[in-house]
Amino acid sequence: MKKEKNGTRWAFIINPVAGRGKTVKYIAYLQKCKHDLHPEIDLFVTERPGHATEICNSLIRNGYRRFVAVGGDGTFNEVVQSLVPKKNCVLGIFPSGSGNDYAPGAGFPDHYEPWELADLFRCREVPVDVGKCNGRYFLNNVGFGFDAKVATDFSNAKHNLGKINYWYFVIKNIFFFRPSRFIMTFGKEKISLKSLLVSFGIGRRCGGGFQLTPRALINDALMDICIIENTGVFGRVMKLAGVAMKKHIGSKGVHYILAKSAKIEFDRDVNAHLDGETFMGRKFDITLIPGAVRLLVHPERENYCRKEKKSGK
Numbered sequence: 583m584k585k586e587k588n589g590t591r592w593a594f595i596i597n598p599v600a601g602r603g604k605t606v607k608y609i610a611y612l613q614k615c616k617h618d619l620h621p622e623i624d625l626f627v628t629e630r631p632g633h634a635t636e637i638c639n640s641l642i643r644n645g646y647r648r649f650v651a652v653g654g655d656g657t658f659n660e661v662v663q664s665l666v667p668k669k670n671c672v673l674g675i676f677p678s679g680s681g682n683d684y685a686p687g688a689g690f691p692d693h694y695e696p697w698e699l700a701d702l703f704r705c706r707e708v709p710v711d712v713g714k715c716n717g718r719y720f721l722n723n724v725g726f727g728f729d730a731k732v733a734t735d736f737s738n739a740k741h742n743l744g745k746i747n748y749w750y751f752v753i754k755n756i757f758f759f760r761p762s763r764f765i766m767t768f769g770k771e772k773i774s775l776k777s778l779l780v781s782f783g784i785g786r787r788c789g790g791g792f793q794l795t796p797r798a799l800i801n802d803a804l805m806d807i808c809i810i811e812n813t814g815v816f817g818r819v820m821k822l823a824g825v826a827m828k829k830h831i832g833s834k835g836v837h838y839i840l841a842k843s844a845k846i847e848f849d850r851d852v853n854a855h856l857d858g859e860t861f862m863g864r865k866f867d868i869t870l871i872p873g874a875v876r877l878l879v880h881p882e883r884e885n886y887c888r889k890e891k892k893s894g895k
């Protein structure tokens with residue numbers, strides 16, 4: 583009986599260290615919301631990396647089906663690991679991380695404003711695609727090469743000076759990034775190149791705002807793949823400037839592919855990131871699971887969902 587009751591409750595999974603610790607300020611706000619306006623929400627605070635997945639697994643066993651992840655792309659990713667294997671779970675996002683690259687796809691801004699909690703409860707549920715790379719799910723994107731190396735350098739930096747650090751590592755890698763050759767198969771096709779970067783996008787943004795896959799839709803059962811061939815230092819500057827201005831598609835040395843799945847193998851271990859979390863690897867098997875999670879999408883604002891066809895009589 584208690585399990586059935588939990589099916590209509592909302593579990594807010596809060597990562598207090600997301601956004602360099604800024605998310606902690608939302609705990610008191612959400613407690614007040616629960617007390618004054620929304621008794622149907624329950625709050626759970628994570629204590630360590632991976633804890634959001636553990637909490638969600640336990641809540642699903644206890645009948646919960648509606649979740650709101652409070653944090654950044656990494657927090658959303660941890661919650662998704664638990665939700666995808668269980669069908670028909672609902673995911674809401676409350677963006678308060680450092681990058682928040684997935685949020686615009688659902689029609690939400692980079693950072694939540696308190697008045698927007700009411701919007702969350704007015705959202706419509708849209709089944710959205712989730713990717714899987716070597717057994718781990720991703721909601722937004724997975725990438726290999728230059729952007730993953732910058733993200734790795736940034737997260738390993740001893741002194742965190744925010745955007746100054748980020749741009750320092752962008753410039754450093756424009757000069758010193760070591761490219762790698764890969765072979766990628768998708769469908770019946772094969773492509774082999776020496777690449778600056780390869781990005782598989784369900785959403786459009788990565789790296790705190792760059793749109794490597796600016797045509798991506800989060801519910802079209804396709805991944806948008808952007809491959810940028812390696813060039814010299816001047817060419818790298820021009821390519822990255824093109825990405826910043828969203829004018830890279832169609833330019834020389836940029837390939838834009840749509841696929842449902844792909845296998846990619848590099849000639850050595852390369853820097854990789856999955857929803858912003860960095861790691862190293864050489865062989866990757868990437869597939870898309872259409873409509874794997876029911877995402878809360880803002881009822882009015884622009885989003886990255888495929889437009890619904892209006893049925894006419």
Ligand SMILES: [Mg+2]
Pocket residue numbers: 711783784798799800801802803804805806
């Ligand atoms: Mg898509």
